[in-house]
Amino acid sequence: MKKFLIGALLVMAPGIGAFAQSEVKAKEILAEVSKKYRSYDVIKTDFSYTLENPQAKIKETQLGTLIVKSKLNKYKIILKGQELISDGKNQWTYLKADKEVQLSEVDNSSDALNPAKLFTIYEKGFKSVYINDTKLNGKTLHNIDLTPLDSKRSFFKVRLQIDKITKQIMNALIFDKNGNRYTYTIKTFIPNVKVPESTFTFDAKLYPGVDLVDLR
Template sequence: MKRITLYLLLVLGINATAFAQKDAEAKVILNQVSAKYKAYNIVKSDFTFVIDNPQSQTTITQEGTIVVQSKTNKYKLSLYSQDPTAKNLVEQEIITDGKNQWTYTKKDKEVQLNKVDNAGESFNPAQIFTMYEKGYKYIYTGSETLKGRVYQIIDLTPEDIDKSFFKIRLMIDKTKKQIYSALIFDKSGNKYSYTIKTFIPNVQVPESTFTFDTKAHPGVEVVDLR
């Protein structure tokens, strides 16, 4: 579970130092995606996350939901059970109010409370649609048509060569100007894919969405690591 969460957050948002050379065509496309996303207050997306391990010939699939308020650095990430008979059962949650972060694991009956790392090196799902802006070079590699929709393909390469992955391939809906999927190429040979199933802009949610409600989770131990 920890490894699944790590790579999910990796694709949802990464910060690093800026890379000097960028592909002009890719930049135009990515800027359109970023501008459209930033025009919304809160975005809610359902997604599918898949780990493909060719060495062991295994595939792990997990469904989830993320609610993001990027302007305030707030989000709620929910991962659901992999058990097909309990698809809507929340297995893990990561919630932040911009200052504090709660990581709740249901099976452990525990929530860890940490300060949000704003140093620029932390994983940050609030930057799901703007992650390319820092720490990557990028190149437009062409388009692909799936089920009648045209997707523009852009490859991101991290500046930090010590990262465990060497490339992220984005598929962007040409008409909607939205990220449809991201595929991480890990140096181990594994592939991690993230596909957006739904995208609901300006969704109305209570402010309490971005804090962990201990009353709604009786018996859960709070471990304060701040």
């Protein structure tokens, strides 16, 4: 019996070691991504957002633009018929068709996900594992899986695809427990873009005839 247990442990040991190495490699890659991202002031990106649910035969894609202050929780997200603006404490959600702006406090809960969090999602509350490298459009991408430490979160996995050369996140795939898959793909990435500070606050004069609903 002892010989059997020792043999089993010897068989398992290489697998355990490889898994530990993949965790270390993932942390090293993500540390480089974070260091580079945090070195920028304001970043502007164009992205695509796709919601898929194979069982429900749903696949919807829309394009958007994100302007974000990398060192602060300030952002502006422009989507078709909708804008989200945050000064770090408050968020204004402009619904064009309804001619309405909803004012709420920024949701910093673990389940709150939006494009502004794509570049920092891995920094807190996840275990990360390096999976492999793949080729896409002539680029080598690191594939890293994030598993939330809190099992109560609505999603169970996030896969990041990171450009090996530029150390930038190119794609983020979020898998939730209801069978939905959300894919964010970065189309353009412009660091240190110059924008006025007013970009991150709601100016009612720019939205005439719009009702403000305070949900705080």
